[in-house]
Amino acid sequence: MSINISVLEDNNSIRASLISTIDGHEHFFCVADFDNPNDAVRDLPAIKPDVVLVDIHMPGGSGIEAIRQLKKIIPATQFIIFSVFEDNENIFDALTAGATGYLTKSSSPEKIIEAIQDAHNGGSPMSSSIARKVVSTFQQKKVAEQSIETLTAREQEILNHLAKGFRYKEIATKMFISIETVRTHIRNIYEKLQVSSRTDALNKVFGK
Amino acid sequence: MSINISVLEDNNSIRASLISTIDGHEHFFCVADFDNPNDAVRDLPAIKPDVVLVDIHMPGGSGIEAIRQLKKIIPATQFIIFSVFEDNENIFDALTAGATGYLTKSSSPEKIIEAIQDAHNGGSPMSSSIARKVVSTFQQKKVAEQSIETLTAREQEILNHLAKGFRYKEIATKMFISIETVRTHIRNIYEKLQVSSRTDALNKVFGK
């Protein structure tokens, strides 16, 4: 089972080095390489490689933007970022654009090979320090979760319905209680959360 | 530089195996082990280990719940899940509860040692297949991003104000337009998004 790979990287020597790393592996084939995003966006949809290694900063555009466009056309292709940068901004943007892996340029050839294999097998290769940054975005909700704890079970239940956009009437029906009871609970919720509207309450509890 | 580690795992043989893996390493010390969450929540705050390996399913409670409680008291301690399960539910819950790593029980002793080291050094050790599940939650926003593109600049501006919970009157003042105009824009926004309330619109655009 062979893997077809493409490289998008403006630096000639880095690109050459990547290609030789890839072609040095028995089942890996570098089927196309580009030094600018435009050519890549134009040609890759016809080539449909399994995996593409993508640099972020290139003269002529961002590799992230290229991924955003290509992922719509060839969603089965896996994109791995290959960048010197490790900041939250780039990582987050890359992942939302459709990248499934994130390598730093200091990665060894062995790591690169392993990452390509991982991505092709449905994994998301990334260093554990990058994973931490991804994970930490999940944990920023902890502040909000404290305020939710002051609510009773019934109140939390109603809050979740509010979050889904149900009207008081609908909530009442779903919970087999009167609309007046729903009102009362919501009044208490708002008081505990120190807000005075549905949207404010949701913003307070479920972050922005 | 040595690392103090604790183990929370109900299965006696697995726990013993973990402990021997840890103590077999030069700079690792297993300073405490527990076979149930209650004892761990009671004793760990005084012990303050650097890293804790935590099983999810135990008679007496969930390891995830234990992490949730402990992380508040000893936030510097790193928690690594050690579970047979690899489903979205558990992974997501564990990370929001405060776990920074996620290992499956099939991990080799070498991987375990490496994971402990990673977690202690600020990383989030996890397999690339688990990372993929984390990453995919980021990418689910793509559907929403398409619907936002159909909105005009002015409409998007108003949508953002809606998201912050401002009332029509406030939005009108901020944007130097009449409240009637705000209404009109919002009517158009709702039509484009195929919704009929503020909350529904926000859920549609800014994921749930």
Added chain:
DNA sequence: CTGAATATCACATGAAAGTGTTAGAAGCAA
């Protein structure tokens, strides 16, 4: 047992939000 917390229900009032319809001004493209 008693009081606090929770859950339930009610009525009144005004503010806010949503719906239907219409319409003028500006800009841009065919």
Added chain:
DNA sequence: TTGCTTCTAACACTTTCATGTGATATTCAG
């Protein structure tokens, strides 16, 4: 020019929401 889109604005009407001020029942800990 004609037509389309966007931004702007207004009026009428209905529904939903927020607030104030009550009340009763249940549960559970001290």
